[in-house]
Amino acid sequence: MKAQIKKSDNTVGRFFSNDKTLELTSDKLLVSDGSVEEFIDMDANSKNTIIVDGLDQPGDFQPHKYQYVDGKLNVVDGWVNLAITAEEIETARLASEAREKRNQLLAETDFYALGDVTMSDAMKAYRKALRDVPSQSGFPTDINWPELGE
Numbered sequence: 788m789k790a791q792i793k794k795s796d797n798t799v800g801r802f803f804s805n806d807k808t809l810e811l812t813s814d815k816l817l818v819s820d821g822s823v824e825e826f827i828d829m830d831a832n833s834k835n836t837i838i839v840d841g842l843d844q845p846g847d848f849q850p851h852k853y854q855y856v857d858g859k860l861n862v863v864d865g866w867v868n869l870a871i872t873a874e875e876i877e878t879a880r881l882a883s884e885a886r887e888k889r890n891q892l893l894a895e896t897d898f899y900a901l902g903d904v905t906m907s908d909a910m911k912a913y914r915k916a917l918r919d920v921p922s923q924s925g926f927p928t929d930i931n932w933p934e935l936g937e
Contacts, residue, residue: 790842790855791816794835798851798863802844809838882927889920896935909936 789809791800803809808819816831839855853860896914899906906914916933923930 788842788844790839790844790860791831792837792839792855793831793851794837796851797854797856799842799848799853799855799860800831800836800850802842802848805840811836811838878927882921885920885927885930888932889917893917912936 788805789803789807791803791809792798793800803818806820808821810817810819811831811833813834814832816836818825842855842860845853845860852863852866854863893914896910898904899910900914913933913935920926920930920932925931
């Protein structure tokens with residue numbers, strides 16, 4: 788594969804298959820597959836970009852995650868993975884919904900926490916269990932919702 792490398796920090800912007808012809812001009816990067824030529828990147832040009840042949844694209848590739856140094860690809864120091872999977876999005880949605888439900892249940896019992904009301908031990912335990920919902924091992928997919936004891 789061919790990699791587009793940014794000269795200023797040696798990061799890989801993208802990979803191209805070997806059947807593509809890449810041409811860096813003074814103002815753009817052109818890519819051709821033999822019949823169609825496309826303008827790819829107006830920020831890439833012969834002044835700030837190099838093309839390196841013979842690299843394998845990592846399975847977890849993301850633009851600018853890898854640097855090309857001493858003929859090798861290395862993950863950029865301090866890289867933070869910003870790619871989010873559908874499963875992670877769903878988990879975040881479920882967690883948000885669970886916290887909303889927990890907050891609503893707490894709000895329904897807030898008047899027991901007023902200074903002129905004596906809160907029973909059962910109410911204290913219930914409210915503590917609600918606050919602890921996010922720390923349950925199955926959160927947010929398998930929640931043991933507390934019930935108010937008498």
